[in-house]
Amino acid sequence: MTHSTPAAVLWDMDGTLINSEPYWMSAEAEIVESFGGEWTHDDALAVVGSGLLTSARAMQSKGVDLDAHTIVDRLTDRVMSQLQEFGIPWRPGARELLVEIRQAGIHTALVTMSIARMAHHVVDNLGFIGFDAVVCGDDVEHPKPHPEAYLKGANALGVSIAECVAIEDSPPGAASAFSAGATVVGVPFMVDIPADQTHALWPTLEGRTLQHLSELHAKVAIR
The missing domain is CATH 3.40.50.1000 (HAD superfamily/HAD-like)
Structure with missing residues (x-):
């Protein structure tokens, strides 16, 4: 040294x-679409690298009717399931x-x-x-x-x-x-x-x- x-x-x-960014993007889209909204690629890029609560608030603006911490938990669950399925x-x-x-x-x-x-x-x-x-x-x-x-x-x-x-x-x-x-x-x-x-x-x-x-x-x- x-x-x-x-x-x-x-x-x-x-x-x-x-x-893991593609996992986050797909999880975001799934949740927004489940509430009848649309989550575009540009929407996903806008929150890359930001805190998850920032992402959650952006998703709320697209119609997700959940509190921010619940959104964070659901996003994390989905991404972790993909990591467990496909590895690191x-x-x-x-x-x-x-x-x-x-x-x-x-x-x-x-x-x-x-x-x-x-x-x-x-x-x-x-x-x-x-x-x-x-x-x-x-x-x-x-x-x-x-x-x-x-x-x-x-x-x-x-x-x-x-x-x-x-x-x-x-x-x-x-x-x-x-x-x-x-x-x-x-x-x-x-x-x-x-x-x-x-x-x-x-x-x-x-x-x-x-x-x-x-x-x-x-x-x-x-x-």
Whole structure:
């Protein structure tokens, strides 16, 4: 480990670590349509990376006559059932990079807007110990893009956020990590991320290594 190596790497989950966004989109559409409404692809993209209560309120505006927390529970149940049926759908390169980071002894935290039972289901089924800490949507008062979640992630690991690299796939997530003070790698999936919310935009994690993260972190640290 060198002086440029980050003290910790903070990972978003949906769309960054695992390819679960299509599961969320189909669950949203099923619920809205069950109330006679329409949930378009653009509707789904508008809430990618946001807190689940934000998604729930958007679904209420489409005619879903349930309270927001009930909507969140139903969404989570549906996505978890798909994960249980099909397994953990890793994003390209994510597993390999996470394994390398863990083998190097670097701390990791999962920082997700999914609720705890969903996040811990994923963590418990990775096939290895992937994270030292997990921050979920129900652990924070303010969802992404507010910096609270990433600040909590760094605090849970006992490190300064300035010593962390965060990996994100969405504008709300990147904005959260950037405003918190982390070095931010954006790996856009469903939605483009503005360049001014990241320190680097990578099309994929495939082929990326700890060395790439360390080199980026070193450049940010000396600015």
